[in-house]
Amino acid sequence: MCPTSSEMSIGALSAATGVNIETIRYYEREGLLRQPARTASGRRVYTVEDARRLAFLRRCRELGFSLADARTLAGLAEADAATCAEVKAVVVKHLADVRGKLADLKRLEKALTAMDRSCPGSDSTDCPILDALTSAAD
Amino acid sequence: MCPTSSEMSIGALSAATGVNIETIRYYEREGLLRQPARTASGRRVYTVEDARRLAFLRRCRELGFSLADARTLAGLAEADAATCAEVKAVVVKHLADVRGKLADLKRLEKALTAMDRSCPGSDSTDCPILDALTSAAD
DNA sequence: CTAGTTCCTGTAGTAACTACAGGATCAAGC
DNA sequence: GCTTGATCCTGTAGTTACTACAGGAACTAG
Numbered sequence: 001m002c003p004t005s006s007e008m009s010i011g012a013l014s015a016a017t018g019v020n021i022e023t024i025r026y027y028e029r030e031g032l033l034r035q036p037a038r039t040a041s042g043r044r045v046y047t048v049e050d051a052r053r054l055a056f057l058r059r060c061r062e063l064g065f066s067l068a069d070a071r072t073l074a075g076l077a078e079a080d081a082a083t084c085a086e087v088k089a090v091v092v093k094h095l096a097d098v099r100g101k102l103a104d105l106k107r108l109e110k111a112l113t114a115m116d117r118s119c120p121g122s123d124s125t126d127c128p129i130l131d132a133l134t135s136a137a138d
Numbered sequence: 139m140c141p142t143s144s145e146m147s148i149g150a151l152s153a154a155t156g157v158n159i160e161t162i163r164y165y166e167r168e169g170l171l172r173q174p175a176r177t178a179s180g181r182r183v184y185t186v187e188d189a190r191r192l193a194f195l196r197r198c199r200e201l202g203f204s205l206a207d208a209r210t211l212a213g214l215a216e217a218d219a220a221t222c223a224e225v226k227a228v229v230v231k232h233l234a235d236v237r238g239k240l241a242d243l244k245r246l247e248k249a250l251t252a253m254d255r256s257c258p259g260s261d262s263t264d265c266p267i268l269d270a271l272t273s274a275a276d
Numbered sequence: 277c278t279a280g281t282t283c284c285t286g287t288a289g290t291a292a293c294t295a296c297a298g299g300a301t302c303a304a305g306c
Numbered sequence: 307g308c309t310t311g312a313t314c315c316t317g318t319a320g321t322t323a324c325t326a327c328a329g330g331a332a333c334t335a336g
């Protein structure tokens with residue numbers, strides 16, 4: 001190893017950030033990560049700055065942001081003139097989306113729970129679940 | 139119109155079930171609907187039985203079942219010897235999945251709400267949301 | 277020097293549709 | 307009979323965010 005080197009291979013970057021190698025290459029293709037320098041033989045060489053950006057993207061994804069949003073947020077994080085308002089707008093929009101999905105899932109959970117409870121799970125061939133699915137209660 | 143005809147075009151089937159035409163053709167390709175009869179010129183002709191099955195599939199999808207599960211359930215609904223236990227197993231598995239996703243979304247909602255509240259949304263260029271995304275609290 | 281690991285590019289698969297393009301056919305009105 | 311607009315046909319490609327190879331090159335440790 002080079003002393004105090006801050007450069008790393010794609011494998012090291014993957015290990016450092018927890019992002020899988022194929023995903024890193026995918027992000028590069030999508031323009032979410034810049035094209036890294038290469039060794040003489042063509043291997044990618046990353047800097048700590050790349051690692052920081054990738055960690056940022058990863059956190060965005062963990063919070064459920066789309067890659068498009070992650071790109072926007074990373075851009076704002078690196079811009080000097082990014083304002084709170086711009087950042088918050090992205091979060092608010094995503095939060096509304098999450099709350100919408102939450103409401104949908106809650107309805108599903110309720111309906112499925114009711115179905116589950118309606119059915120004895122026996123070897124009867126007349127199943128209340130199939131009845132419910134067959135005759136719509138829209 | 140033929141008197142008391144129970145046959146219909148793909149457009150009529152789509153209108154009757156609320157499933158879009160392209161989706162109907164897709165289900166046919168995927169084997170979720172049988173290949174319908176055709177007119178001399180090649181147009182699809184559906185029966186009420188097809189409409190019933192498609193409505194069943196639609197209800198499954200509304201409840202969040204995968205197409206694979208929908209296929210299984212539709213098969214059970216048409217089989218004579220299908221038992222409650224078989225049906226319930228599919229529902230229970232899906233319900234567990236839904237509950238898992240619900241838990242994930244609740245965590246997201248909490249984290250995003252905290253971010254939302256932490257940020258004034260002003261034109262300040264020091265945003266607590268970006269700070270949180272930049273320095274991981276893993 | 278050799279074996280095992282890492283890396284490379286490029287392509288295809290996943291889920292469940294949706295959206296065309298480009299063309300044929302049908303139904304209704306004049 | 308003819309035109310016009312609606313409906314239908316096939317086949318292909320795009321969507322999201324990866325993941326999984328195949329087939330080959332290069333690096334590293336013993």
